[in-house]
Amino acid sequence: MADRLVRNSSSLRAVPAPERAYxxxxxxxxxxxxxxxxxxxxLxxxxxxxxxAG
Incomplete structure (x- = not known):
């Protein structure tokens, strides 16, 4: 069970792709x-x- 949790949490799909800096x-x-x-x-x-117009 612990193996499955570690494997799922470290998958690449779980990590969001970083945005460009600016x-x-x-x-x-x-x-x-x-x-x-x-x-x-x-306004x-x-x-x-x-x-x-003065």
């Missing part, structure tokens, strides 16, 4: 960051236009 973590952040930049720029546009 690609896996950065990919979901970029669309959210882009949406944030667009949102802030839309700031009337104030910037007011500053330019």
């Amino acid at each position: 690609g896996g973590a950065l990919q979901p952040i970029l669309p959210a960051l882009l949406r944030g930049v667009i949102f802030i720029s839309v 700031a546009a009337p104030f910037v236009a007011g500053l330019f």
Whole structure:
């Protein structure tokens, strides 16, 4: 019984494949960051236009 548990836990299928160092973590952040930049720029546009208008 112990042999079977050790053999199953050390199989390659039980170990998850590691993600790439930067690609896996950065990919979901970029669309959210882009949406944030667009949102802030839309909010700031009337104030910037007011500053330019004098």
